[in-house]
Amino acid sequence: MSGRNWMLRRMLTEMVRNDPEYQDGNYPSPPRSLRIASAFFALATNGGTLAYQKVAPTMELADNYVDTQLAQPFTLDANDFLYQWAASRGYNPAPGLEQVQATVLAVNAADDERYPPETGLMERAMQHVRHGRLFLIPASEDTCGHGSSGLARFYKAELQELLLSAPRRASM
Incomplete structure (x- = not known):
């Protein structure tokens, strides 16, 4: 685990941990940053440059795509999310x-x-x-x-x- 891959994973978890709504894992409801962090990581690291250009060749279509992603049903638990992404720390096959x-x-x-x-x-x-x-x-x-x-x-x-x-x- 290294380079941009690890950097983005680290930033993903930092976004959630540093959200005041996270409350050190004792949140009454998932922090809002969790949905945005998850959508951001998916867009940044999965989808393909040419494919995204094809589905969103204009700023308006790109905004619509992001809006659609952010409107998806979202049931992730923040602590589970952080554990899952941190689990790759130190992975070396x-x-x-x-x-x-x-x-x-x-x-x-x-x-x-x-x-x-x-x-x-x-x-x-x-x-x-x-x-x-x-x-x-x-x-x-x-x-x-x-x-x-x-x-x-x-x-x-x-x-x-x-x-x-x-x-x-x-x-x-």
Whole structure:
């Protein structure tokens, strides 16, 4: 956890913790900053630059999009929210990558805002996974940044190939 990804996560939690309505976690109702912080993080780190430009090519459409996001039903608990985001503090899978025995297809998107491929972090990490490879989803108006890796249509063929070619272990 590093770079802009960690910085934004840290800012996300600071926005809520520093809201006077948070009251050190003893709030009678969720602090208003929680909804804004959550919507901000989602817009900043998930959605894809080209996709957002396509749905909001004008300031008015961009404002409408933000208004719609802020009007969504919201049921998050502030303490749970802070715990979830703080849980990534200190996360580092690197020491165990050499021990991975499974065949791995790591999927990332060229427009991923949280794990931008230009940092080279994923490429370097995958060099330590014996039977692993990285598939990078090309950016387009149809991708949605960090959210693209959750949409199998972008890597269906690569996943099918992996499932057909991966060595099988004898069952016990």
